[in-house]
Amino acid sequence: MATSTLASGIAIPLQIDSVVKSFGEVTAVAGISIDVHERACLGLLGPNGAGKSTLIRSIVGRVRPDSGSVRVFGQPASTPAARRQLGWVPQELALYPLLTSRENLGAFGHYQGLRGKALRDAIEWCLEWAALSDRADSFVKTLSGGMRRRLNMAAGLIHRPRIVLLDEPTVGVDPQSRNRIFEMVEALRTEGATVIYTTHYMEEAERLCDRIAIVDHGRVIVEGSKEELVTQSFGTRSDVLMRLTAAPTVAAWTAARGGTLQDDVAHFPVDRPSDIAALLDAAARDGLDVIDLVLRRPNLESVFLKLTGRDLRQ
Amino acid sequence: MIATIVHNGFLALRRDRGALVLCFVVPVVFFTIFAVIFGSMSGNSMPRVHVLVVDEDHSAASARLVRGLHRERALAIDTRPESKAGQSQPPEYTAATAEAAVKHGDVPAALIIPAGFGVDPISFTPGPGRKPIRILHDSSNPVAGQMVAGLLQKVAMTSLSGSMAELGTRYLALASGGLTPQQRQNLDANLARMHDQEERRDAQSDTGAVATGDNPGGLIAVETHDVIGEKKKNSMISYYAAAIGVMFLMFTASGAAGSLLDEAESGALDRILSAGVSMTTLLAGKLTYLVLLASSQLTLMFLWGAAVFHLDLFTHLPGFFVMTVVTSLTVAAFGLLLASVSHTRQQQASIATLLILTLSAIGGSMFPRYIMPETMQKLGLLSFNAWAIDGFTKVFWRDQPVWSLYPQVAVLLGFGAALFLLARHFARRWESV
Numbered sequence: 001m002a003t004s005t006l007a008s009g010i011a012i013p014l015q016i017d018s019v020v021k022s023f024g025e026v027t028a029v030a031g032i033s034i035d036v037h038e039r040a041c042l043g044l045l046g047p048n049g050a051g052k053s054t055l056i057r058s059i060v061g062r063v064r065p066d067s068g069s070v071r072v073f074g075q076p077a078s079t080p081a082a083r084r085q086l087g088w089v090p091q092e093l094a095l096y097p098l099l100t101s102r103e104n105l106g107a108f109g110h111y112q113g114l115r116g117k118a119l120r121d122a123i124e125w126c127l128e129w130a131a132l133s134d135r136a137d138s139f140v141k142t143l144s145g146g147m148r149r150r151l152n153m154a155a156g157l158i159h160r161p162r163i164v165l166l167d168e169p170t171v172g173v174d175p176q177s178r179n180r181i182f183e184m185v186e187a188l189r190t191e192g193a194t195v196i197y198t199t200h201y202m203e204e205a206e207r208l209c210d211r212i213a214i215v216d217h218g219r220v221i222v223e224g225s226k227e228e229l230v231t232q233s234f235g236t237r238s239d240v241l242m243r244l245t246a247a248p249t250v251a252a253w254t255a256a257r258g259g260t261l262q263d264d265v266a267h268f269p270v271d272r273p274s275d276i277a278a279l280l281d282a283a284a285r286d287g288l289d290v291i292d293l294v295l296r297r298p299n300l301e302s303v304f305l306k307l308t309g310r311d312l313r314q
Numbered sequence: 315m316i317a318t319i320v321h322n323g324f325l326a327l328r329r330d331r332g333a334l335v336l337c338f339v340v341p342v343v344f345f346t347i348f349a350v351i352f353g354s355m356s357g358n359s360m361p362r363v364h365v366l367v368v369d370e371d372h373s374a375a376s377a378r379l380v381r382g383l384h385r386e387r388a389l390a391i392d393t394r395p396e397s398k399a400g401q402s403q404p405p406e407y408t409a410a411t412a413e414a415a416v417k418h419g420d421v422p423a424a425l426i427i428p429a430g431f432g433v434d435p436i437s438f439t440p441g442p443g444r445k446p447i448r449i450l451h452d453s454s455n456p457v458a459g460q461m462v463a464g465l466l467q468k469v470a471m472t473s474l475s476g477s478m479a480e481l482g483t484r485y486l487a488l489a490s491g492g493l494t495p496q497q498r499q500n501l502d503a504n505l506a507r508m509h510d511q512e513e514r515r516d517a518q519s520d521t522g523a524v525a526t527g528d529n530p531g532g533l534i535a536v537e538t539h540d541v542i543g544e545k546k547k548n549s550m551i552s553y554y555a556a557a558i559g560v561m562f563l564m565f566t567a568s569g570a571a572g573s574l575l576d577e578a579e580s581g582a583l584d585r586i587l588s589a590g591v592s593m594t595t596l597l598a599g600k601l602t603y604l605v606l607l608a609s610s611q612l613t614l615m616f617l618w619g620a621a622v623f624h625l626d627l628f629t630h631l632p633g634f635f636v637m638t639v640v641t642s643l644t645v646a647a648f649g650l651l652l653a654s655v656s657h658t659r660q661q662q663a664s665i666a667t668l669l670i671l672t673l674s675a676i677g678g679s680m681f682p683r684y685i686m687p688e689t690m691q692k693l694g695l696l697s698f699n700a701w702a703i704d705g706f707t708k709v710f711w712r713d714q715p716v717w718s719l720y721p722q723v724a725v726l727l728g729f730g731a732a733l734f735l736l737a738r739h740f741a742r743r744w745e746s747v
Contacts, residue, residue: 023747060588064746083590092581111589156585 043209146177373432382473567649
């Protein structure tokens with residue numbers, strides 16, 4: 001088992017060690033080990049059914065792992081002290097529809113042990129953080145989808161935990177609300193929270209997370225920063241996409257320079273920016289007009305596709 | 315097209331167990347219950363009326379009447395309490411102990427045959443010298459008193475035929491201006507033979523050859539006393555307040571307990587449990603809420619009864635409080651159990667409908683248990699409706715003190731504890747998987 005403290009003696013906020021969980025014959029989590037450090041934002045990126053939610057539920061004690069362990073600041077995750085450090089926002093809108101925003105926050109604050117002024121302050125903080133102060137006394141059933149999502153987040157974090165587990169918090173919300181949720185997560189990070197964020201939207205992971213674990217079939221395929229993952233998979237290579245004037249020689253010209261023609265767009269792998277100039281020179285020399293040119297760096301989706309042979313949203 | 319619609323309808327029905335239960339099981343169960351209760355009334359399995367008989371006369375006529383009552387199949391006659399094993403035979407009932415038993419609800423009626431009854435047991439006309447038999451009854455069972463009065467006249471006809479002949483002879487002598495010595499001698503001989511026949515018949519065991527059919531004649535003078543209801547304004551209000559109240563409490567509790575299923579479905583339950591709240595604490599919280607809700611509902615019901623139907627609530631507050639709390643507790647635990655065994659709201663509603671209507675039917679919430687066959691009455695004790703109704707009846711009808719509720723309170727608390735423990739057991743599925 002890995003040590004639960006850093007060399008400096010500071011306990012690792014979240015340490016997942018060889019967690020395995022099966023449901024019948026289906027193995028949802030097949031031995032995942034991850035350390036999440038203080039103030040980090042770890043993205044768990046993977047398609048639906050990859051095992052992300054089961055892993056999160058293992059951390060918060062809603063799923064009992066068949067083997068392995070989860071430690072929170074050095075203590076087993078099942079202990080009350082560890083639970084107080086965890087704040088979980090489930091995928092579902094786990095709210096009382098017939099209560100108001102404020103009443104929902106009050107209820108979940110009570111469940112977390114908050115009372116009196118501490119509870120009232122926490123409710124006000126949550127309403128402000130979720131931009132719901134003006135809808136504090138509205139019934140949940142009258143809120144928009146985005147507002148409910150934000151309230152759902154606030155309800156999970158009302159006790160101001162040090163570790164925040166967000167399980168696909170942007171499912172089913174419009175782009176504007178999604179941006180608002182990103183701002184909420186960024187605000188949490190600014191305040192020093194350690195965040196675990198599951199999603200199957202790579203742009204969310206790219207924007208919010210400083211480390212990303214790509215999960216598929218219950219395993220972590222690869223883990224690192226976005227740059228590390230792309231470099232590991234593609235090195236320094238980028239793609240140049242060139243749209244040329246229609247000419248019978250375009251296909252042969254593209255193939256001669258190591259490229260492929262897809263939908264009338266020539267794709268060329270390049271290692272250095274200077275390679276682009278060479279391509280433009282060659283096109284001009286051979287009488288081909290370049291209509292459009294894009295330099296595309298491989299992204300997390302490219303990494304996932306390369307590693308699994310499948311698209312993230314399959 | 316129509317065939318496809320019909321096919322889809324049956325496919326959906328086949329896969330919806332709740333709808334299947336409501337469609338095919340509930341009607342059959344109810345038909346069975348009603349058939350058992352009311353179908354038997356035309357046969358020989360009518361519930362027998364338990365009657366205490368006190369013979370203060372100890373005459374030959376009163377003895378014959380008591381023996382005749384014993385032979386009557388529709389009555390279950392007792393003249394003394396059952397002796398307990400190893401103890402000597404207890405003394406016969408007196409008028410006071412019989413009245414107390416009726417007041418206590420042990421029996422629905424008692425017959426007191428007064429001293430002097432045998433001097434002039436029957437008459438075709440009213441007269442000041444006759445000693446009337448007293449029927450003491452409890453009008454919370456309005457059937458029993460009427461039935462006993464009618465059967466008493468019938469038994470008089472069959473058991474006291476000698477006395478009737480004697481009476482006829484006296485009328486004949488008066489009307490004819492006197493009998494000759496020879497006529498008198500013949501009549502006396504025949505009357506003696508009739509008395510002998512009566513004695514021989516009484517000595518025989520009951521062969522079932524007793525005549526049946528109504529014969530209300532007023533041959534025997536009877537005084538009827540409603541030992542409880544004479545002081546009450548409305549005999550059945552407290553009964554129905556409890557009976558209907560408990561049934562609707564069950565519906566309310568099962569519906570409210572369904573919030574557990576809503577919370578499980580929305581994920582709120584997961585969130586609550588992940589916050590460190592234990593399932594036992596959660597269920598205890600739900601139970602408390604349901605008890606308060608049910609108590610409020612019952613209180614409203616009885617307040618309405620007091621305001622509109624003159625139910626005497628305010629002089630029975632301690633008993634009402636005790637019965638309301640224990641009944642609410644049991645019903646709340648019942649609701650939690652239903653929620654914890656169900657997987658969806660629809661499933662819960664189906665199970666609840668079936669169980670609540672069945673328990674209410676056999677437990678006396680729909681019609682009084684005394685009209686049911688004896689087996690059904692005993693079966694009804696398996697439902698907590700019966701115990702709750704009995705408890706409320708003790709409080710409001712019989713004016714019994716709070717301590718006398720201990721059997722009902724003990725049984726209801728036992729039901730409540732067992733149902734809650736079962737609910738806790740089944741709720742394990744919501745804990746960590």
